[in-house]
Amino acid sequence: MSPAAPALVPVQTRSERLASASVDDFAPVTGLEFEWKFVPLAAVKHLTDGALDGSPTAFGYTESAGTAVEWIDASDARVGSAGLPEDRAAANAWSSVEKVLSIVVSGEPAEELVVTRSHFGSAPRAAHVLVEARPHSSGIVILQQNGAANLAENVEIVVGDGAQLTVVTVQEWDDDAVHLSNHFARVGRDANLRHVIVSLGGRAVRVNPSVHLVEQGASIDSFGLYFADSGQYFEQRPYIDHQAANTRSRVNYKGALQGAGAHTVWVGDVLIGPHADGTDSYEQNRNLVLSEGARADSIPNLEIETGNIVGAGHASSTGRFDDEQLFYLQSRGITEEEARRLVVRGFLAEIIQQIGSPALEERISAAVEAELVAAEGVRG
Structure with a gap:
């Protein structure tokens, strides 16, 4: 009798996931995997399994001092310095790009640099961006994205010792666009990364x-804002890996949903490693459901491998309008429509700021206001 096959042992911690730049190292996506279980596979499978055009795409940017x-060539030694793909879509994009x-x-x-990308078109494409902040530098990099897209990409962020870097990515794609993006960041000694995701x-x-x-003293302030309409799917899975001592992280994502089939997913993973003494960490996600038929999935996870920390916690909530808030505002002479807009604006303003x-x-702020006015038109 042949020996029994060894039992499959699932990955127990986020840090144990496979990381590889080769798409062949990842099995085809079935939807049974936890990292893909919520995703509408029919809409994205061509990016996980199909051929991607990795040629350079036209972009615009503002001139900025510093x-x-x-x-640069995909073979440049700096590529891969922030991390490697952990899923098939990211690996497919990584291995497909030419530049x-x-x-x-x-x-x-700090100087502000705005990079505008709006020429991807409807064909399946791959892209790769590398953002480097030199030691003790400071700056703001905004990736503004709109138009048509069928895009799988990787964004690497390397923050040198003592640097202060803000990276903002804004997704204002056309209604039928598909975008799978993985960001990898490496933060050095006494450096800070402010990372903001806006998906509209x-x-x-x-x-x-x-x-x-x-490195010791590294910190991350991670923010996210999303507003999903009928038929839209928005997902964020932030992972914060505390490797060194005396590191700090704050994660705060907020989303609003309206319309049948609007679906958002947030999975927050924080790992405090065995050498991360003195860690100070907190993550939260809050969702505001504005209409029937919308769904928000929110899953915070926290792993602690050392007992010598300053603090660690997480929170998650999903709810509808507070009727008492609406009643209070209406009792002051404010119409129901304006009261709803005030509540949502106040809810999301914390992230916008x-x-x-x-x-x-x-x-x-104006884009959020336009979403709310459009929703009132649909209800009317």
Whole structure:
């Protein structure tokens, strides 16, 4: 009798997942995997399993002192310095690109660089962006994305010792766009990364940041804002890996949903490793459901492998409008429609104010207002 096959032991911790730049190292996606169980596979499978065009795509950017933007070869030694793919879509994109868009921040004080990408088209494509903040530099990098897209991409972020970097990614795609994006960040000694995700447009948008605090004193402030309409799917799976001592993380994501079939997913993973003494960490996700037929899945996870920490916690909530808030506002002479807008604006303003770019904050506020006015038109 032949020996029995060894039992499959599932991955027990987030840090044990396979990381590889080769798509062949990942099995085809079936939807049974936890990392894919919520995703509408029919909408994205061509990006996980199909051929992708990895040629460079036209983009625009604002001139900014202390920054440099250029294409570099995918074989450049700097590529892969922030991390490697942990799923098949990311590996497919990684192995398909011919050039990597390099953004280097070397100035001080902070300058704002806006990179606009709107020429991907409807064919399946791959992209790769590498953002580097040189030691003791500071800057703001905004990736503004709109138009048509069928895109799988990787974004690497390397924050040098003592640097202060903000990276904002704004998804305002066309209604039928599909975007699978994985962000990998490596934060150095006494450095800080402020990472902001704003998802407002697209059919299926998945932006998953993986942040590694690898040196003492490293910190991350991770924020997310999303507003899903009928038929839209937005997913975020932030992972914060505390490797070094005296590191700090704050994760705060907020979303609003309206319309039948609107679906959002947030899975937050925080790992405090065995050498991460003195860690101070907190993550939360809050969702506001504005209509029937919308669904928000929210799953916070916390792993602690050392007992010598400052603090660690997580919170998650999903709810509808507070009737008492609406009643209070209406009792002051405010119409129901305006009261609803005030509640949602106040709910999301906390995240918008963290972006750090006044012009972008104003534009995102206007976009949220437009979403609310459109919703009133549908209800009317």
